[in-house]
Amino acid sequence: xxxxxxxxxxxxxxxxxxxxxxxxxxxxxxxxxxxxxxxxxxxxxxxxxxxxxxxxxxxxxxxxxxxxxxxxxxxxxxxxxxxxxxxxxxxxxxxxxxxxxxxxxxxxx
Numbered sequence: 001x002x003x004x005x006x007x008x009x010x011x012x013x014x015x016x017x018x019x020x021x022x023x024x025x026x027x028x029x030x031x032x033x034x035x036x037x038x039x040x041x042x043x044x045x046x047x048x049x050x051x052x053x054x055x056x057x058x059x060x061x062x063x064x065x066x067x068x069x070x071x072x073x074x075x076x077x078x079x080x081x082x083x084x085x086x087x088x089x090x091x092x093x094x095x096x097x098x099x100x101x102x103x104x105x106x107x108x109x
Contacts, residue, residue: 020097027093033085037077038070044078046086052079 031048041061045054055075057064064071 017098024090024093024097028090031086031089031093033082033089035078035081035085037081038074042071042074042078044075044082046079046082048086048090050083050086052082055079 028048032045032053034043034045034054036043041058041064043054043056043058044052047053055078057071057075059065
């Protein structure tokens with residue numbers, strides 16, 4: 001059964017929700033997460049908006065430049081892992097800002 005009490009409660013909290021969302025949007029550019037793949041051959045850094053902000057390839061390891069297929073896979077893996085870490089940080093901040101608001105727990109899953 002649909003609970004209209006939660007909707008009424010959330011409607012009254014709209015100004016606070018909007019303020020918290022704006023703060024979160026502002027904070028997302030300062031969140032960053034880094035991940036490495038291939039034992040450190042590739043390292044990627046992503047911000048809270050899931051934008052790639054840094055990518056490093058360790059050229060000191062023999063054969064890295066010779067195997068482009070492997071290098072492409074390592075880049076994808078590092079970027080995906082960094083993005084996942086950044087998403088987890090954003091979710092944690094969202095939970096801190098919205099966790100006590102009725103019904104918001106549904107959005108944080």
